[in-house]
Amino acid sequence: MPPDTDPRTTRSRKAITAATRRLLLEHGPAAVTHVRVAEASGVGRATVYRHWPRSDQLLAEAMAAVPMPFFDTPPDRGTPTVEWVRAELTSLARQLGLPDVRAVTTTLANAALWDMGMDARRSGFAHLLAQRLSSALHVAQERGEVTLSSTGDHAAALAIGPLYYRATIEHAPIDEHLIQAAIDALGTWHI
Structure with a gap:
């Protein structure tokens, strides 16, 4: 089974990104380190490094989860x-x-x-x-x-x-x- 479709990989990536987001929200960007993310996610540090070699990549992943819904649907003809x-x-x-x-x-x-x-x-x-x-x-x-x-x-x-x-x-x-x-x-x- 390719690694990107392996359910274990999917679970660990989800746990890592959820933990990264929590750390960012609760403690700020300085808290987003491989060690803290591994501890918070329950995933081994080597796994965190394998998916995101740099901590800024972890931070970017957490921020990518935030949608940009503003002004995405133009006003309809009946709405001023x-x-x-x-x-x-x-x-x-x-x-x-x-x-x-x-x-x-x-x-x-x-x-x-x-x-x-x-x-x-x-x-x-x-x-x-x-x-x-x-x-x-x-x-x-x-x-x-x-x-x-x-x-x-x-x-x-x-x-x-x-x-x-x-x-x-x-x-x-x-x-x-x-x-x-x-x-x-x-x-x-x-x-």
């Missing part, structure tokens, strides 16, 4: 784009209020400063969010719903940046007033 943006930002605010999501996002941002692989992952997330939001906003502008004050990456920074800052730097809840300010920063809404 401003309401779609509000719903998406409210969902993002709820997620950033969760300790595990906050830990993963701050770890990704921090690790990206020194690790090319993590920086590529960060860049991919940023590009994906910016592209999704920008696309919806351009459609809204074509339909006459909004006159944009900024486009592309700037729109994502204007909308998401304040929420990220409030959740991660200030460690404070994101309220509807901040969400409205982020929406208003995108442009003048004609609804």
Whole structure:
């Protein structure tokens, strides 16, 4: 049986990634070492090293499990784009209020400063969010719903940046007033 379909391999990989994620969430990225992951997962250290030779690979694996659902479904024709943006930002605010999501996002941002692989992952997330939001906003502008004050990456920074800052730097809840300010920063809404 090939190693990638061996049930024991599958079980050990799942145990390792679950333990890595727990360590990250409970103790931060410095806790993600082969020794601690092996202890927490109940899997031998040699097995952990075989699957992930470097601890940064373990960290990347744990963060890869976090989905990126924001702005992934464009607004339907019956929903004003401003309401779609509000719903998406409210969902993002709820997620950033969760300790595990906050830990993963701050770890990704921090690790990206020194690790090319993590920086590529960060860049991919940023590009994906910016592209999704920008696309919806351009459609809204074509339909006459909004006159944009900024486009592309700037729109994502204007909308998401304040929420990220409030959740991660200030460690404070994101309220509807901040969400409205982020929406208003995108442009003048004609609804």
